[in-house]
Amino acid sequence: SALTLTTATLSEEGADYSIDVAYPQFGHAEIDAAVKKVVDDLAAYLREQAAGDTPTKQGFRPYELFGGFDAVFISADVVSATLNVAQDFGGAHPLPIVIGLNYDAKTGRELVLDDALRMIGLTLELVSEGAREQLSESLDKDFASDEVFSEGADPDPENYQTFRIDEGKVTFI
Numbered sequence: 476s477a478l479t480l481t482t483a484t485l486s487e488e489g490a491d492y493s494i495d496v497a498y499p500q501f502g503h504a505e506i507d508a509a510v511k512k513v514v515d516d517l518a519a520y521l522r523e524q525a526a527g528d529t530p531t532k533q534g535f536r537p538y539e540l541f542g543g544f545d546a547v548f549i550s551a552d553v554v555s556a557t558l559n560v561a562q563d564f565g566g567a568h569p570l571p572i573v574i575g576l577n578y579d580a581k582t583g584r585e586l587v588l589d590d591a592l593r594m595i596g597l598t599l600e601l602v603s604e605g606a607r608e609q610l611s612e613s614l615d616k617d618f619a620s621d622e623v624f625s626e627g628a629d630p631d632p633e634n635y636q637t638f639r640i641d642e643g644k645v646t647f648i
């Protein structure tokens with residue numbers, strides 16, 4: 476059956492935390508459960524931190540988890556979206572978290588880096604080379620300087636685990 480996009484939300488408030496996250500659901504049991512688990516895991520971590528730290532008893536504001544999703548792509552083969560959330564533990568600014576939600580539309584299997592590389596027909600080394608070129612151009616200065624942490628574009632699989640899929644392309648984040 477055809478997949479359809481709906482929005483689910485997890486909204487919850489406790490004495491020391493609040494959660495308000497919108498996340499995609501696609502009408503595919505395995506994919507929907509996997510996406511919900513990502514959000515539930517983030518929420519569980521926030522609840523656990525708040526329970527241990529008790530920020531309001533310490534005179535601080537409650538911890539927060541908030542955000543939503545975008546870059547949704549649904550095809551006969553692939554389901555992809557980007558979850559954009561933030562955790563706020565009372566610091567100067569929230570911690571942004573970007574998670575690529577990528578699944579095989581038929582089986583519900585999560586798509587991983589090897590799948591993404593196969594889709595675009597490139598090796599990790601070639602993707603890294605392209606990333607370095609793009610960063611060098613966009614930074615308008617020497618990408619290899621001490622001011623920029625160029626190792627983020629190294630051909631290390633950890634650097635390319637977060638991605639989204641769209642018609643004919645993969646974007647690494």
